[in-house]
Amino acid sequence: MTLISYREAIDRLLAPLTALPPQSCAVADALGRILTQPVSSSVALPSFDHAAMDGYALHAPEPLEPGSEHLVHGSQAAGDEARAAHGGAWEIMTGARLPAGLDSVVAVERTELLETLPDGTPRRIRLRDEVREGQNVRYAGTDMALGARVLAVGERIEAPQIMLLAALGVARVEVVRRPRVAIICTGKELQTDPLQPLGDGQIYSSNGPYLVAALRRAGADVLSCETVDDTAVTYGHALQRAVAAGADLVISTGAVSMGRYDFVPDALRQFNAQLLFHKVAMRPGKPLLAARLPEGPMILALPGTPMAVAAGSRFVVAPVLRALAGQGCEPVMHAALATAQSPKPGLRHFLHATLQLDGTGRLQAHVNRQQQPFRIQPFAESDAWVVLGEDAGDCPAGSPVEIASLELASPLRIGNAW
Numbered sequence: 142m143t144l145i146s147y148r149e150a151i152d153r154l155l156a157p158l159t160a161l162p163p164q165s166c167a168v169a170d171a172l173g174r175i176l177t178q179p180v181s182s183s184v185a186l187p188s189f190d191h192a193a194m195d196g197y198a199l200h201a202p203e204p205l206e207p208g209s210e211h212l213v214h215g216s217q218a219a220g221d222e223a224r225a226a227h228g229g230a231w232e233i234m235t236g237a238r239l240p241a242g243l244d245s246v247v248a249v250e251r252t253e254l255l256e257t258l259p260d261g262t263p264r265r266i267r268l269r270d271e272v273r274e275g276q277n278v279r280y281a282g283t284d285m286a287l288g289a290r291v292l293a294v295g296e297r298i299e300a301p302q303i304m305l306l307a308a309l310g311v312a313r314v315e316v317v318r319r320p321r322v323a324i325i326c327t328g329k330e331l332q333t334d335p336l337q338p339l340g341d342g343q344i345y346s347s348n349g350p351y352l353v354a355a356l357r358r359a360g361a362d363v364l365s366c367e368t369v370d371d372t373a374v375t376y377g378h379a380l381q382r383a384v385a386a387g388a389d390l391v392i393s394t395g396a397v398s399m400g401r402y403d404f405v406p407d408a409l410r411q412f413n414a415q416l417l418f419h420k421v422a423m424r425p426g427k428p429l430l431a432a433r434l435p436e437g438p439m440i441l442a443l444p445g446t447p448m449a450v451a452a453g454s455r456f457v458v459a460p461v462l463r464a465l466a467g468q469g470c471e472p473v474m475h476a477a478l479a480t481a482q483s484p485k486p487g488l489r490h491f492l493h494a495t496l497q498l499d500g501t502g503r504l505q506a507h508v509n510r511q512q513q514p515f516r517i518q519p520f521a522e523s524d525a526w527v528v529l530g531e532d533a534g535d536c537p538a539g540s541p542v543e544i545a546s547l548e549l550a551s552p553l554r555i556g557n558a559w
Contacts, residue, residue, distance in 0.1 A: 144420045144427075146531065147489040151460055153417045154431055154439070160467030161318045161389065168306045171298045173360040173550070174316035175466040180292040182309050186285035189223075190239040193277040197230040197252060197266060198243040205245075205272040210255065213263045215240070232263050239278060246277035285309065295468055297550075319362040320390060320465045323383030323438075324352050327395040327405070328445060329370040347517065348394040348450045355454055356392075359462055359549035364388055371396060373408040380412065380440075388438045389465060392458060395445030398428040405442045406430060414440065421457075422531060423489045425449040425514040429457060446514035452491040455526060459549045476504040476527075476544045482536040484529045493523035493547070506544055523547055 145153075163177035192198060197213065199205060211230040219236035226240035233239070233246060247268060256265035285291065291309065292302060298314070306314065331346040332339055339345065349366045356363050364386045369375035376396070383391045396405045397419075406419060414432040421429050426449040430442040439461065443453040463471065476496065484490045494508045506527050509519040528543040529536065536542065 144422055145418050147421055147423045147456070150418050150421045150429075150431070150457070154457070154461055155464045157433070158439075158461065158464040161320060161465050163315050164318050165313050166316045167313055168298075168303060168311055171306075171314055171316060172300065172303065173358075174298050174314075174319075175360075175468060176292055176294055176296050176298065176314060177317055177467065178315035179290060179294055180306065180311060180314060182285045182287060182289050182291050183311075184309055185282035185287040186308055187279055187281055187283070189281050191219075191279050192217075192233045192235055192237050192239060192246045193279050194235050194246065194248050196233060196246050196248045196277065197263075198226070198233040198239055199230050199245050199247060199272055200226070200228060200243050201245040201272050201274045201276070205268060207268055207270055210265060210267045212265055216262065230266060244274045244278065245272050247272045248277065297468075317466045319360055320462055321364050321386070321388050322356050322361045322390045322392060323364045323379075323386060323388040324349060324356075324366040325376065325379045325383070325391065325393040326366070326368045326445075327371060327376060327393060328368070331368050333368050347447055348445065351447070351450065352392060352394070352454060355549050356458075356462075359459065360466070361390075361462060371404070373404040373411070376404065376408050377411065380408075384434065384437050390458075390461060391438050391440045392454070393440070393442045394450050395443075397430050397442040397444055403428075409440065409442075422487055423452070423456070423491065424485070425491065426453040426457070427488075429453050431457075444514075447517050448493075448512075448514040448520060451493075451520060452526070455545065455547075455549055456491060456528075462549065471545070474544050475541050476506040476525075478527070478536055478538055478540045478542045479505040479507045481538045482508060482527075482529060482533075484533050484536070486534070487531055489531050490527075490529040490533075492527045492529065493520045494525055494527045494544070495522070496524040496544070504544075506542060520547075 166174055213232055214229040216232040217237045217240055218234045223238055224240045226242040231240050251269045253267040254263055255267055258264050326349045330343050332343045333346045346368060353363050353366050367379045369379050396403045409432050412434055414434050417431040419430040420427060426444055428444045432440045441458060443450050492508045492512055494506045497505050499505050508527055511519045525547055526545045
């Protein structure tokens, strides 16, 4: 196959994909999941009128004057049942239900305690300030009305959404099934056990651990991560195991270029795979290959250099995962380029960079000088990717450029801080 553009490659990948089936999930286990059914509120939030602070609840249809004195007729703590008040004041705690007949709260520090009962309970107070109806009261439904739409289809559940769902008493939600992914790393030089010393010509495997971490963070169910030697036979056996395990997607690294040991294209032909493309106009990751097995998973074969794996997973695997989750295109973000770039025409460039805010609060992208695909340290110290299109041309400092988060499904960070 001939070299195709990045956009055409993504279009070919996504065209046959549909969202994975839904499943019921406990809210406590829903972190990172994508909703398939909207969630509406079955209760109001708050569910009753309550005090915003410790103090005294009063009835103030007309403003109560500073210096006015009030007898304290009772006390209401958080968790107490509803009670009725008949004038006067009630001692009240933060979050406690407002007694029926009272409509305002004065902070305890804005009162003067004039008299107590023998046990220390307040008996009479004097107001330091004017008190008006509704003061320091949190009314029922002001955060979320009964029956209101809480979350929409396609929303990703993160910790804030879990807080909201838990507050509403939602126990389970309908979400997209996690995509099942198998990883195959090729190369007889790879040492997968960090406790073992390196043999002559060996390197420690880094692509596999990176993909496992990145995919899990993106919400995938990683079925396996195998390392095989440089033969089509062992690769084929690993692929068969991935299919048998029910993988939706198989990601392999290495053996996809034009060398004598780059056997993946031929191996996939033996499986009667439909080749979607081989070679994409992108850097790093140009030799990337995509195929689909008959009645089987999609296969994304990434080049073996670390940055080709990082860029391929972020900009090719991530759109596939979004499609399987029923999500649309990723929102595009921008920053100002701090370091001039002259990318090679005809290629989409993915450059790792650090982000900083300038004196005016404008986001600046500093492209790292060391972009060689074998270098890992600059990538580990980066905050984001800078994306330069095929026709970007010379990009002077200050040019607006597209940026993307460093990993598949993580927020942007600025200056190595989230």
